[in-house]
Amino acid sequence: MARSARLISKRRRRNSAIQLLDESEHGVEKRKVESDKRRRSLSEGSEPSGGKLALENPQQGHKGKLVGWVELSEVTLYREGTFSLCFTAILNDAEVVVKLLKSDAQLIDERAEDLFDTEIAVVLGGGNGMDGRSRHLVNMVGVGREERGGFVVLEKLTMTLEERLGNCRSSGGLGLSFPWWGGAKKKEDPWKDDLQLRMKTCLELARGLEHCHTGGLKMGGCVIHRDFNPKNLGFRDDGEAVVFDFGLSRVLENYTAVSNTMPRAMTGEVGSCRYQAPEVSCHSPYGAQSDVWSWAVVAWEIxxxxxxxxxxxxxxxxxxxxxxxxxxPLDGGWGFDEEFKGLLRECWEENMNKRPSMVEVVKRMESIMKIEGLKG
Structure with a gap:
């Protein structure tokens, strides 16, 4: 019975990805024909013409588009995960990130293909990037399934939160400058010395997570990230914070994230231990409330x-x-607002059902930002 349910769930994820791809500007079959034409054109020594992917402004989002591997240039490996390889590449004169499922991933873990299919479905359904919530999820540029396997093409971010925090710490923490990524010249990062700007980052990440939890994705249901930590959070050129890497995410149907009901029994010990909620470490049933715990740990670190x-x-x-x-600890002289400290304490409740939902977290963070006089 359990195996049957898993197979049905797997089919639904794949069908969701296919349906979302079909809703894009052109039909899948038409794009396959165009991709074949481009490959033949390249093999004959000429430049591909027509049918190129038009990259839009990240703020305006992207529809699902089929991308051929031959359309990518300057492909360079920069990160290797358990199940996938990440590359930087150029697509239509724009930098992108390409995530490719390893050829032997299924040998490492039989769930690998399921996890990759889920990630593709999530990023395909991420929304159009126009509203205040979906804009804080990484933008999907396109997907492809070539001879080398399935891959997804994403916008390239300026840096990860882990990199930004690491540079803050390596330069002595608060009050010291370090090279800024905005250009060749060394510039002082205003983020490290401004608590309010860092609180704005916390709010933006909360909005992204709220969008996942409340069915804001086109695929519906509640998407639990399950690996919410600085490695999987980043920044665009304008400093806007973004949630990415849904490789360990789970999609729960008929789940009410607002009321934090229906915890599910899922694989424990996912993600980084210091950001894990206790129920995850203990292999107990968990749900969106576990992401709430992780958000609070990240917010404390920021x-x-x-x-x-x-x-x-x-x-x-x-x-x-x-x-x-x-x-x-919350009383280390960091200048935290009492409301903010109270919110973090609630997010770290041992009983996950006593933790606030991400909807409530966003509302309270918006209130804190308003009190502090900074537009979130």
Whole structure:
């Protein structure tokens, strides 16, 4: 019975991805024909003509488009995951990121193809990037399924949150400057010395997560990220924060994220331990509430510019946080608003049903930003 349910769920994810792709500017079959023509044109030594993918402004989002591998140039490997390879590349004179499923991924884990299909379905259904929530999810440029396997093409971000925090810490933390990514010249990053700007980043990431939880994606249901940490969060050129990498995400149908009901039994120990909710580490049923915990840990790190729990091991995390109830300090002289501290405490409730939903988190963060006088 359980196997049958998994197969049905897998079919639904694939059907969702196919349906969303069919809704794009041109039909899939037409794009396949055009891709074949371009390949033949290249093999004959001429430049491909027509049918090129028109990259839009990231703020305006992208419809699902079929991309042929031959359309990519300057493909360079820069990151390797358990199931996939990430490349930087050029597509129509614009920098993009290409995520490709490893050829031996199924040998590593039989779930690999399912996870990749889920990620494609999520980024395809990410919305048009025009509203205040979906704009904080990475924009999908296109997808492809060539001889080398399935791949997804995403907008290239300026940097990850992990990189930005790492540079803050390596340069001495608060009050010191470090090279800014905005150009060749070294510029002082205003983000590191301005708590309100960092709180704005927290709000933007909360909005992205809220969009996932509340059925804002075209595919419907509640998308649980399950790996919400600085490695999978980033910034565009204008400093706007973005959620990406849905490789471990799960889509739950008939799930009410607003009321945080219907926790599900899913694979435990996903993501980085210092950002994990206790129920995830304990293999207990969990849901969107676990993402709420992770958001609060990331928000604390953004606010303090310190590594949560320091150099903690998985065993120490289980003993100190999961079993011992230890929580991150909130009175370290970082200038946190009392409302913000109260919100983080609630997000770290041991009973996940007592944690606020991301809808409530966004509302309260917007209120905090309004009180502080900074437009979120």
């Amino acid at each position: 606010g303090t510019l310190q590594l949560p729990y320091g150099e903690i091991t998985t065993v120490e995390y289980l003993c100190r946080v999961v079993e011992g109830g230890e929580r991150l």
